Amino acid sequence: MRRAMKLLATGVGLAALTAAGVGGYYLGQFRRESAPSSFAVRALQPAPLEDARAASPPAASSEPSLAPVTLTPERMQRIGVKTGVVEVRAVHDELRTVGTIEADEARISDVNVRFAGWVRKVYADAMYKQVRRGQPLLTVYSPELVTAEREYLVARELLAQTTSPGGTTDFHGSRLLLRAAAERLKHWQIPDREIARLKKSGKVAQEIEIDSPSSGLIIERKAFPNTYAEPGTKLYSVADLSTVWVYAHIFQNEIGRVKVGDPATVSVDAYPGQTFPARVSFIWPEVDQTTRRARVRLEIPNPELKLLLGMYVSVQLGLPRGDRLAIPSSGVFQSGARQIAFVDRGGGYFEPRDIEVGARAGDDFVVLKGLAAGERVVTSANFLIDSESQLAAALGSFAPPPPGVGAAAAINAPKGATLEYSSKPPIPRTGSNDFRVELTDGDGAPVLGAEVTVTFFMPAMPAMGMAAMRSVATLKEKGGGVYEGSGDVPMGGTWQVTVLATKAGQTLAQKQFSVTAEGGM
Numbered sequence: 001m002r003r004a005m006k007l008l009a010t011g012v013g014l015a016a017l018t019a020a021g022v023g024g025y026y027l028g029q030f031r032r033e034s035a036p037s038s039f040a041v042r043a044l045q046p047a048p049l050e051d052a053r054a055a056s057p058p059a060a061s062s063e064p065s066l067a068p069v070t071l072t073p074e075r076m077q078r079i080g081v082k083t084g085v086v087e088v089r090a091v092h093d094e095l096r097t098v099g100t101i102e103a104d105e106a107r108i109s110d111v112n113v114r115f116a117g118w119v120r121k122v123y124a125d126a127m128y129k130q131v132r133r134g135q136p137l138l139t140v141y142s143p144e145l146v147t148a149e150r151e152y153l154v155a156r157e158l159l160a161q162t163t164s165p166g167g168t169t170d171f172h173g174s175r176l177l178l179r180a181a182a183e184r185l186k187h188w189q190i191p192d193r194e195i196a197r198l199k200k201s202g203k204v205a206q207e208i209e210i211d212s213p214s215s216g217l218i219i220e221r222k223a224f225p226n227t228y229a230e231p232g233t234k235l236y237s238v239a240d241l242s243t244v245w246v247y248a249h250i251f252q253n254e255i256g257r258v259k260v261g262d263p264a265t266v267s268v269d270a271y272p273g274q275t276f277p278a279r280v281s282f283i284w285p286e287v288d289q290t291t292r293r294a295r296v297r298l299e300i301p302n303p304e305l306k307l308l309l310g311m312y313v314s315v316q317l318g319l320p321r322g323d324r325l326a327i328p329s330s331g332v333f334q335s336g337a338r339q340i341a342f343v344d345r346g347g348g349y350f351e352p353r354d355i356e357v358g359a360r361a362g363d364d365f366v367v368l369k370g371l372a373a374g375e376r377v378v379t380s381a382n383f384l385i386d387s388e389s390q391l392a393a394a395l396g397s398f399a400p401p402p403p404g405v406g407a408a409a410a411i412n413a414p415k416g417a418t419l420e421y422s423s424k425p426p427i428p429r430t431g432s433n434d435f436r437v438e439l440t441d442g443d444g445a446p447v448l449g450a451e452v453t454v455t456f457f458m459p460a461m462p463a464m465g466m467a468a469m470r471s472v473a474t475l476k477e478k479g480g481g482v483y484e485g486s487g488d489v490p491m492g493g494t495w496q497v498t499v500l501a502t503k504a505g506q507t508l509a510q511k512q513f514s515v516t517a518e519g520g521m
Helices: 002-011 049-054 073-079 143-163 171-187 192-201 252-257 382-395 407-411
Strands: 027-034 082-085 087-103 108-112 117-122 136-141 208-211 216-221 234-239 243-251 263-267 275-287 293-301 312-328 333-335 338-344 349-354 356-361 364-369 376-380 418-424 431-440 451-458 469-479 482-489 493-503 506-517
Touching: 087 252, 087 356, 117 143, 136 143, 136 234, 143 171, 143 192, 171 192, 243 252, 243 312, 252 275, 252 293, 263 293, 312 356, 312 376, 333 382, 338 382, 349 382, 376 382, 382 493, 418 493, 418 506, 431 451, 431 469, 431 493, 451 482
Parallel strands: 027 482
Antiparallel strands: 027 469, 082 376, 087 243, 087 312, 108 234, 117 136, 136 208, 216 234, 243 293, 263 275, 263 312, 275 293, 312 364, 333 338, 338 349, 338 376, 356 364, 418 431, 431 482, 451 469, 451 493, 469 482, 493 506
16 A cells, blocks of 8 residues: 555656755754645644644645746746637537437338238238339238229219110219219229229229338338238338438436437448438437436438448537637646636746636537636646646745736845755655755855745645645754754655745745655555
8 A cells, every 4th residue: 555655646746847046054843734635735834843743634625725837938848838719619519329220200101901801912022122102012802892893883884874875874873873982992092003904994803902102111011922901901011211210318417408400420330431411300308217318319311221220320419509608628627626727828927717617518618707718728737737836825925926027036036045955865755854955145155044944745636536745844044054954754755845945024045846755655
């Protein structure tokens, strides 16, 4: 466990900015404060080493403090700082899911008969056989149909007798009888060509052909030779697959992002690199109680019949969101319950700002609060700048002002002061260490009466569940610009060390660097 924690701590080392060196040595005692799950760091008062070892870690605030930081161009290049613009633009969201290909229910036609009879010949004798509209599918023998055709012929004969010379039959009654016989055949959906044949030949057919009502593929078949068919019996289902449906599933929290008419693309592994355009046509008004997902139906043109029934497909829904104020998603730094953007104010000055963003839209976030159009934000190296910002806040008073407000003077004053730092052992280790600082002015004379501190800081690692840690040692003046003291390094790993010398509230010199302490927890 100790070894693992050491590796974790070592992995988060951050090379801090290195200011001009200033001389003078100081010795003091360390006290550390470890912020638990909140990752916050609070300033501590110097305390005897014995008290520090006996003290328990105090409670921490909910979030770490942040302060503006200033980076040199070389530093920004070394850590890979990149920025992006906050702007109003057309925002497009996307949602990925999966689905299956099904037939378009509006393009399915059932083949049945309206009279009872026996199936004799079957022309469409296989599933998924391609048929065209008006193509004969089977023949049926029906005693009822034979009787109806005979009645039609009798009515036609009676009508002929009324029009012949010397006819005695009622002309009006014969014409009504013939019309009723013809309407009965049409009511049974007898093809027009069969009625034409009956008129022309005057002979009753023992079998009648049933035609396909539409073009497509046979997706269901119940017609077999010698099968008895009652009125309404479904013999075939013919599906036009030139347009198909996809049934996709989306989670309950995503339903509000999808609406009817949204464009989509469908891809299938059978055709790598090819996509098929689609459009949302219906959203089921029901959520599955087990999976908490709703069904979405998409319509897809399928003129080449490449998409087959039952295919498992990937669906990408394109969700236009209109013109919105947007920020690149990489520009949002998620810090616990906070959303932070580092605003580039120019001259290497970066200001941490709490923002509020809405739903993610592709590579962007919609900005709800905290940013204005035209501002630039950091989109790369956010984690490193966040660590720098935490360190600046932990030190308490080194947040640099914006460019042009004397930032350089605030960091190093008076100009030319130097400090030299050393420790014993040279590489700090877990536990007690001795520190020495020699402080001189620009002429090489020792600086007396200064206040010198050595601060060890390790940024929080939210992803690892580790809190930020900070240890401060206040060194004692030994004379001749030399300050010495001993302090406790909490654990092994990479630490950001800040050596600070002040006098009468003014910063004399500051030096920042990284050290990797030896030892475990």
